[in-house]
Amino acid sequence: MDDTTTLTTVAGRLFDRHGYMATGMDQLTEAAGMSSRTLYKRAGSKAELMVAVLTERDRRFMRRIEVSSVDALFAALEEWVRVEGARGCLFLRTRAETGGEIPKIAEAVATHKAAFGARVQEIVTADLGHDDPILAEQVIVLFEGATHAAVYRGAAAVSAARSAVAILVERARP
Amino acid sequence: MDDTTTLTTVAGRLFDRHGYMATGMDQLTEAAGMSSRTLYKRAGSKAELMVAVLTERDRRFMRRIEVSSVDALFAALEEWVRVEGARGCLFLRTRAETGGEIPKIAEAVATHKAAFGARVQEIVTADLGHDDPILAEQVIVLFEGATHAAVYRGAAAVSAARSAVAILVERARP
DNA sequence: TGAAATGTAAAACGATCGTTTTACATTGCT
DNA sequence: AGCAATGTAAAACGATCGTTTTACATTTCA
Secondary structure, eight states: OOHHHHHHHHHHHHHHHHOTTTOOHHHHHHHHTSOHHHHHHHHSSHHHHHHHHHHHHHHHHHHHTOOSSHHHHHHHHHHHHHHHOOOOOHHHHHHHHTTTOSHHHHHHHHHHHHHHHHHHHHHHHHHHSSOOHHHHHHHHHHHHHHHHHHHHHTHHHHHHHHHHHHHHHHHHOO | OOHHHHHHHHHHHHHHHHOTTTOOHHHHHHHHTSOHHHHHHHHSSHHHHHHHHHHHHHHHHHHHTOOSSHHHHHHHHHHHHHHHOOOOOHHHHHHHHTTTOSHHHHHHHHHHHHHHHHHHHHHHHHHHSSOOHHHHHHHHHHHHHHHHHHHHHTHHHHHHHHHHHHHHHHHHOO
16 A cells, blocks of 8 residues: 555545544644655645545445445445444535535535446346336435434434335335 | 524524635624624624524424424425525534534534434324334435435435335335 | 713734745665 | 655745734613
């Protein structure tokens, strides 16, 4: 693992736990174990560092939901929450924190959500054997809901989403 | 509407649209049309002003969901999103922005979410004629999901949640 | 009428923000 | 051996942060 990966990982952890705005550059340099000169040479700016964090997270997340059934999608979320905890969606949080006024960040968020939406459509199609845009929209809502409700209701929120989605899929099956 | 209400309303709008951390006290004084001396005499501190904003929003929100059916709950959310737009849950966003490290804010968020959870339980009980904790959890997840998915998918997310919940309620009915 | 209360505008507080610069040490390559 | 690249620590940059203070004007009301 090279230093750039370390930087992104460490920055991701701080941004995720304390917020983008609340995390100062000196906390980042200290946690990453490098001078601010080096950090700026690597990352460019704080916003670009956040974009790198989001890009890495998008890759890691999308890899985790490489599944072909809706139930497996929520099993993956259950695992994610178990391993990483539940602090809500970093993409939506960062976009909200910055009021959508930092174009590179807003773009990274939009790209991720578009990819996620497309992935859910694919999973629903694979599971049913045909597409079902309404069910896909419901799955997106349940996934987003489980992600955010888990912040204050814990793993029970993910279980509830998983059982709900089982009912919806069963009803949609031909 | 007295000046304190104006202050809370104006602050709520800025915090909601640009984020708590990103909103400076001078933007608040200018938007509220008062000197910083008066603002501090009224609000105490930035954090206490945010707590006032959250408390007022809790009241307004809880009044809007004084309904006795699950469908009406999502109709209320549809109306909320139509009138106020969709920027996610201000309570969760503020808690995340501050890393949960400002006790008064963390407490206001916890209080609101507890009240919301209890209200959903009551609505489910009123709708079914008996309680159903699992359905209630599913309703919470769908509501939270519609709130956050609507940020990037618009009103379609709320419609999807509403149609999903109709299926779940129908199935739970005796 | 005159003190008490409440407001204002604006300067100042020390701290911290994101970022750049200065000055120097270490490394890798030819 | 010696140059170029890459790192460091630390000071400095101007700007802005949340908050308090100073000095003064207006209102309230006994």
